[in-house]
Amino acid sequence: MALRPVMVNIKAVDASAVGRFWAEALGWSAYSPGVTTYVGPAGGLVWPDPVALGIDVVPVPESKTATKNRLHLDLATTTATHQTELITRLKALGATPAEVGQGDVPWTVLADPEGNEFCVLEPREVYRDTGPIAAVVVDCVDPRAMARFWGETLDWTLHGVTGDQAVLRSAKGVGPYLEFLRTPGVKTVPDRVHLDLLPYPGDDRTAEVTRLRTLGATHLDLGQGDVPWTCLTDPEGHEFCVLAQP
Numbered sequence: 001m002a003l004r005p006v007m008v009n010i011k012a013v014d015a016s017a018v019g020r021f022w023a024e025a026l027g028w029s030a031y032s033p034g035v036t037t038y039v040g041p042a043g044g045l046v047w048p049d050p051v052a053l054g055i056d057v058v059p060v061p062e063s064k065t066a067t068k069n070r071l072h073l074d075l076a077t078t079t080a081t082h083q084t085e086l087i088t089r090l091k092a093l094g095a096t097p098a099e100v101g102q103g104d105v106p107w108t109v110l111a112d113p114e115g116n117e118f119c120v121l122e123p124r125e126v127y128r129d130t131g132p133i134a135a136v137v138v139d140c141v142d143p144r145a146m147a148r149f150w151g152e153t154l155d156w157t158l159h160g161v162t163g164d165q166a167v168l169r170s171a172k173g174v175g176p177y178l179e180f181l182r183t184p185g186v187k188t189v190p191d192r193v194h195l196d197l198l199p200y201p202g203d204d205r206t207a208e209v210t211r212l213r214t215l216g217a218t219h220l221d222l223g224q225g226d227v228p229w230t231c232l233t234d235p236e237g238h239e240f241c242v243l244a245q246p
Contacts, residue, residue, distance in 0.1 A: 002155035003197040003208060003242065004170075005178065006048040007038075007056045008073065008136060010193050012114050015059040021113055022055050024093050025075070026132040035059060047246060048198055051174045052131055056196065064115040064192050068100050068139075070183075070238060071193045073118045074107075076127040076134035083108075087120050116193060126177075133176040136195065139183035140236050146180040149235050152215050153197070154178075187237045190222075194239045196229075201245065205230065209242055 012018035016030075019037030023030035029042045039055040040046065047054065077083040087108050094113040102109050106122040119137075121127065127134035140146045147166035151158050156168040156178065166180040199208050209230045213219070220231040220239055228244040 001199075001203055001208060001211060003153055003199055004048070004155060005053055005136075005195050006198045006243070007054045007196040008071075008193060009196050009241065010055060010057045010116060011060040011062075011064075012057050013060065013063055014114070015057040018112060018114055018116075019055070019057040021093055021095075022057070025090055025095075025112075026055075028052075028132075051172075053133060053136065053176055065189060067189050069117055069192050070139040070187055071191060071195070072116070072137050073133055074127075074135040074137055074179075075118060075120045075132060076130050077121060077123050078128070079123055083120060083122055090120065129174075130176045135177040135179045137179045137181055138238060139187075140180045140238075141182065141186060142236070143180045143182050145235060149216055150178070150180070153212060153217075153234075155200075191239045194241070196241045196243055198243045199245065205242055205244055212242070 010018060015037045019030040019039050022039045026039065028039050031038045031040065031045045033045065037057040038045065038047070039057065040049055041052050075086065077086055090110055095110040098109045098111040098117045100109055100117060108120045109117060110120060111117050121134055138146070143164060143166040144161055147158060147161040150168060154168065155171055157171045159167040159169055164182045168178045199205050209232070212232060216235040217232040220233050222231055230242045231239065232242065233239050
């Protein structure tokens, strides 16, 4: 039994506008199958996408606080020129420079129109075939512990783990990486951005949730009521959802 990440969930006051931003940023399309705005590869809505991690932008009444998100996206570039051009285009779409204590680094930190931080990376060979999203990056205190939990949670392959970083990727060798980076401080506010996971066809969601609880996940009550997904937190308190089959 295992789960697969299928979406990055972003909360936004204006979900349509933030969805359009991310669609333009990634060269994808924005779809509105319901109250949320889903962003996925162009060519028609396919969910779950067999390769890409989509972005589901969910409307909420509260604006983002000044606190840095504990999960963010890293965007891939192929050349120095591509990086420069992408940064320029993103700013024209409404992105703004963000200061998160990064110092003098070869990547650029920006924020989307509602303040959600993301990075535009310099060209890196490891991300040459990921698509526009190079990695989903999670701040954590203990990457080794996160590698143990998430390695058991997902069917993804562990590509390396140290005291500073743990890296996983789909066992098929496609799509973005999932990276856990050791970061000072602990989680203090609800996540504005989180992962949504999906069981494989034929697997039972309730059984998967029970399995995750034995691994160290905790049930989370956000006032969601009777919904076809289950909200949990990992051992460091990062929220995530286990969805029902479509």
